[in-house]
Structures are given as structure tokens and as C-alpha cells.
Amino acid sequence: MSASIKEVALKAGVSIATVSRVINEKGPVAAETRQRILAAIEQLRYVPHGAARSLITNQTDTIGVLLPDLYGEFFSEVIRGVDLAARRSGHHVLISGFHSDRAEIEAVLRALRGRVDGLIVLSPDVDAQGLRRNLPETLPVVLLNTRINGRPDGAAFDAINVDNHGGAFAMVRHLAALGHRRIALIRGPAENADALERLRGYRAALRVEGIAPSPALEIPGDFSEESGYRAGERLLALEPRPEAVFAANDSMAIGCLFALRAADVEVPRDVALAGFDDIPIARYVTPQLSSVHVPIAELGTRAMERLLHAVEHRNEHERRQETVPTTLVVRGSCGGAMKDL
């Protein structure tokens, strides 16, 4: 083990209290004494012991991030955003994946006691009461793109979500502006909140454009590339064929693209195509995929900032639901691009 405050005190010929004072820059210390102590610290390569400190100050300078097990690119981007904000404010980030296995999530949650000052939860959905029940009462929590199960007791947590509705709305209107009327949708999982919002956005846009919605044009999907492929095949069989397809996420859009390609239907000439999320792959398929861009890392940063506010102003912090805006990214696949690859 490395040196403790006691050894520093000994070496500098002062009491540990004084050492503590210079470390934390609290209370008066004679300039000369301070120098001596600083020198001792330097020589001993002393670093305060985090746990000991936490024990008494009751704060860890660490925030936890809870993720589902299978986190891909989306989550890593979020983490990056979180880490960025965390470092800016001198905090550490403890990450923890979990199977949605109820027992395990409880275990993870409890293991967090005394380790974190706050928690960011990223999960497709989560049981709000279970969360509260297994967490210290006062631990600040912000939900990130996470929908609350059970009594949607709005003010229980801070929350940050993507503007799914707005993004879908904008994209479908764009498609309509390009002259398309028969605009199909490849839906996401039936119970998925993001998917539902995107569906609502799609319908709202049709309404605004004066296009009658048609159930036949709303093809089911589950966010997987494969389901996109199948949806593409079903779309092809439709009579008349849709002029444009909006997939509720990029994976499905790409699956659909491959189905169309397999049938020698050319995008965007024969049918326009667009997705949602703007995953990196979107710009690498041919033609490049138009999509709705989600500022993922920013989600993380925002969450972190919100959390830090809660931690630092425990009392006057008030909970809030935030929505972060999306942006339309027009590339080749919808036929409305300025430039193509």
C-alpha cells in the first residue's frame, strides 16, 4: 500500500489535521508549513485514499451507469458522453451491465450502496418501484431513454429522452415534400416506447399532409435487420407498390434495402427509403441511407449534467423530463439529396 496521511504528517512534522487542511484547501495554514507538507506529499507520492474519504464525507465522486447486457454502439456512445461530462467535473464513472433478470438487477442495485453519488439508468424499460425500492431513498437517478413501467409516477425520476415523435414527423414530411403519397412504415416492436412514438410521428405527418393512413402500409417489424428484410418483401408484394418507405430504425431500413436490391428494385429511383437513428453504417450502404440523427453522446452528457445538478443541489433540485431534438439527415436513399455518393 502507498503512504497514508499519517506518514505525510510525520515527515512534515505536523499533525494529520494540518495535512488534511492543505489537501482540501480548507482552513488557514502558514505558507511555510504548507510548503513543507506539499514537499512531503510529493516525496511520498501520497494520494488520499478514496474509500476512507468517502466514508466520512459521504460522497464518492463517482456516478453509476446501469446498462442492459447487450449494449452496442448506442450505449457506448452514451457512455462516452457521460464520461466526458464526468471528467469535466472530476467524477468517476462506474458502469454496470445487467441481465434483465430481476434478481440480478436487484443485486447490482444494492451493490451500489456507498459506491456512487448518483445513477444513470439506461434500459429499454424498467420497473420504477423496483428501482426505488432497492436504492437508497435519496440517491439521485436519471433515466436515459428509459420508459417507466408500473404507475408512471412522473416526478419520481429525472428523465431524458429522444424526440422520437418529432424526428419521425420531420422525416415523413420530407418524404411527402418529395412528392410521395404512398408512404409505408416499417414498425418497431409493438410494446417499445420509441417505436410507438415514431409510429405516432408518422401518422401525425400523414395527417398534416392530408394523406389517408392505410393499415396495409404499416408493416410490423422488431428493429432487427432481418425483420426489415421480411418487411421489404411484403412491401414488394403490395399492389400498388409504395413510393416511399420509412423504417422505424436504420437496421430495418438496411434490411429492407437488401430485400429491394434482391428484387432488383432500385433505391431511390423505384422507391425512396429512410431510417431512424443515423447509425454509422447508414452512410456506408449504397445508396447512403437518409435517416434521423440522434445526438447520442449528447444524451449522455445531458444526463450527467442533470445528475450532477441533483447531486450538488440536493435540496433545490427539481425533477424534469427532457427531450433532446433530432435532426434530419438527407442522403441518397430518399432521392431528395443534394449530393449523392
Add this chain to the structure above:
Amino acid sequence: MSASIKEVALKAGVSIATVSRVINEKGPVAAETRQRILAAIEQLRYVPHGAARSLITNQTDTIGVLLPDLYGEFFSEVIRGVDLAARRSGHHVLISGFHSDRAEIEAVLRALRGRVDGLIVLSPDVDAQGLRRNLPETLPVVLLNTRINGRPDGAAFDAINVDNHGGAFAMVRHLAALGHRRIALIRGPAENADALERLRGYRAALRVEGIAPSPALEIPGDFSEESGYRAGERLLALEPRPEAVFAANDSMAIGCLFALRAADVEVPRDVALAGFDDIPIARYVTPQLSSVHVPIAELGTRAMERLLHAVEHRNEHERRQETVPTTLVVRGSCGGAMKDL
């Protein structure tokens, strides 16, 4: 704050020592007493305080992961692997990015004292002495795909690396087996260790195949897609044109692919193309990119396991350099695929 061990003891009518004993399953406790304590724990929703525990046991059940700032997909995969192994063994993961700024990395390093039981360092390169100097002497460290600067004092750390040489070797031999003789290489950054190994693998394969290496066929690059594009243009200008191109990473391969496409040179008909890393995008470009697959998450898992071994067997643990094997992934772009998209 939540309940402490004292309150549990009070409620159960025993001393805190006994409570501690049932929590840690150490020492004998009468069955009846244990029940009473368990009940109290349950009612109070008591969870031991991590920091307090760490203070005395001198272990945190947490391992740190140090990453460069700009971590993308590669790093997130590693983290996933690490987290997986960590959870299996009941450990937490503390991640921490850093600018390569020397002062900051030192700060980060020191801040870790008393917070982690071990450290995984992921960084393009790192100053070994600086690392040791700012870390508690005894803290186990494993380097992951990280090359050591300064005196390459082999046994200072555990290390895990990708088999760059073997991967490149295998791919180039595959290209040769397809009948190609003029096989070009798009190199990585001149000082990058991965790039250098891949270069060596390329040359070794040529040698084995009895192909004379030609400096003209070794085009510089820096791992960026853009440099791949430029390399592609240079390749096109060569007389005679190479029959195959092996790029030292996928990004450059894709850049090159786009350059070829722009010049109406068809892959793989006119020239075969292959990359290295097998990033997810590889299978989405047209034609799908042949590549050398790196089991990224496994890197993380391996590192974690190595680290845990070091932590748990402090004394008899001996340091080691491991290499994890790569696998050849043959898709459309090299013209040797079984099936294409």
C-alpha cells in the same frame, strides 16, 4: 442514508460483530440467531457500505479501465467483454477516459488509489515508467493492445495483444492462393505497432509465396478512411495495376473501395480487396469486405481474467504476454468467397 450495521444489530438484539459474521458467512453463528439477523437485514433493507468495507479489507471489488478519449466501437466492445467477466466474478468496472495530456493521465491515475483493485490500460501507447510511478507499487495492471514506450521492460506488466502478424499473414496468403501476385498493401501509421506487425505479416507472406516485395506496392496510410481513398487513387495510377489490395485496416479498405468505385474499377472483378479488423461496417459495404476478424470482446474478457488472477493470487501470479488469435473472414471483396451478398 440507509441503515447501518449498527441498526441491524440493535434490531436483532445482537452485536455488530455477529451481524458481520452472518453477512460474510464467517465464524459460527447459531441458526436461530442467524434467522433473526437475516430478518432484520431484510426489514431494514440493509446493504453493507462499500467504502467502509474497502477501508478495512483493502479491496474494492472494482477494477479500473483506462481508455483514450476518443474511444469508438473497438473500445466499447472491449468494455463489454470486461464487464461480462467482471460481473461473473462479482466485480465492478470503473471506466475512465483521458486525453493523452500527460498531466491529466497522472491525475486520473492517482485518483484511482483506493478505488480499484486492478487496472486495465487500453491505449495506443503509454509510458511505462510514468504508469508505474503514478500507481501504487502493488496494483496489478494489464495492458490491452497497448505498446510500451521507454525501456520495454518486458515483465513489468501483463499484456494482451492481437495477433496482427498472423492475421495479415493469413490474409495475404489467401490472396496469393487466389492467384494474385501483385498484391499491394495500404500501410498504417508509421509508428503504430499494430500497423508495423501487419506490415511484417504482409511481407512474410509474400516471402513464403515466393513473391518479390516491391516498395512501390506499399502505399502509406494512417488508418483513416480518407487515407484509404487517397491510397486507392495512387494504386489506380500504378502501371501495371495491382491485382489485389490488402489494407492494414477496414476503414482504409473502405476508403479504397470508394476510390475504386469512383474510377469504375470493379471489386473484386478488376481488383481484389481485403481489410483488417472486421468492423461491423465491413459486411454492409458492397461488395462485402473480406477482413481479418479480431475477437474484441474476448480481448476484454481475457484481460479481465488475467487481472482477476493477479488480484486473487497476488503472490504466485506471474506476468505474461498473451496474443489472441484472429480469424480470416472471406466475403465478396476478395473474390474468393463461397457466397456473396
Add this chain to the structure above:
DNA sequence: TACGCCGCTGTAAACGCTTACACCGGGTCA
């Protein structure tokens, strides 16, 4: 009967730190 052992339990020290409080000496003010 006396001794020792063993299962069970409590007491208290220790981990490394922060901080309330007390102390000390010298200067300021009346």
C-alpha cells in the same frame, strides 16, 4: 469432580480520513 475444549457471542481496535473544538501566542484596542 475438575479440566479442557468448543460453539457462540461480545468488546474493542483498526482502516485513513475530515472536522469540531480547544489551545496557544501575539497583536490591537480601549
Add this chain to the structure above:
DNA sequence: TGACCCGGTGTAAGCGTTTACAGCGGCGTA
């Protein structure tokens, strides 16, 4: 000259645990 204040410092309590040690019955054995 005495009262007071204040900068600078030390003492010690306490944060929530673990754990060495000791104590205390009851039982088996000599």
C-alpha cells in the same frame, strides 16, 4: 495593562466495517 480576536495548529471523535481476542456456558473425558 488587560481583554479580546485571530491565525495557525493539535487532539480526538467519528464515518461503517472487519476481526483478533476474550468471555461464557455446557459437555466429554480423565
